[in-house]
């Protein structure tokens with residue numbers, strides 16, 4: 117079900133919840149200071165674990181990862197870019213200084229398709245390596261059109277590579293609860309925590325929210341076409357922590373999400389295109405809360421609420437602050 121679960125093995129990883137950040141980013145505590153997990157400008161060199169599994173050869177695996185890295189590399193202005201270094205005999209999760217992607221046997225992780233781990237320098241917060249494993253508990257496919265009953269490797273890779281870049285989860289998506297867990301009804305982000313059912317290939321393409329998130333993380337938002345929306349979410353007049361706000365552009369048709377990340381209920385959604393936007397505030401109830409924030413005082417006891425007026429974004433600026441009062445539930 118979920119694509120990644122955090123806190124495995126050697127992982128040194130905390131979700132950053134610094135105020136006034138539009139997107140969830142990973143951060144590490146370095147001497148009492150939260151340092152964002154992100155790569156220095158330049159190439160992110162990665163290796164492929166030389167292992168065939170279930171009809172997917174190491175070469176087919178490598179090609180699928182190559183397509184997913186090409187998709188991220190195409191994000192305009194990104195100062196980092198993935199660079200393939202070939203095959204290696206060492207598997208993911210080995211702390212060898214090499215960023216490695218490959219199949220791994222994790223029969224214990226019933227619902228984890230794949231996961232991303234980080235190894236960081238505890239004194240500086242600098243990234244040493246980041247590995248991604250794909251769980252052999254599942255059937256995988258690299259078929260061009262997808263394969264019924266098999267999970268699309270490229271789609272999951274695109275999601276995990278987003279984590280590797282430093283992105284947390286997006287909450288733009290709707291699910292329903294079934295006997296086997298949650299089923300995705302719709303999403304507007306590859307970084308939504310729950311994958312489409314096996315066979316789907318929809319997540320081979322980045323959505324505007326994914327692109328806005330990674331550009332925000334790497335400080336590459338040009339002032340020319342983008343601005344930001346700021347405001348506050350309240351309930352009974354008090355700030356709401358952990359509310360999800362989605363801005364829907366009436367002209368662009370794009371959906372970009374953000375969160376209130378302090379107890380005052382403040383939010384900023386950066387990287388939004390010019391023009392009028394509808395704001396929708398919703399509780400984080402479409403996946404396990406921990407997949408977004410980790411244990412925290414997230415308030416989900418309120419009804420979906422729309423902004424009292426359109427937020428009109430102007431290039432290079434922020435909207436005047438908008439308060440959205442939600443109804444308790």
Ligand SMILES: [Zn+2]
Pocket residue numbers: 119120275279285308309
């Ligand atoms: Zn994930």
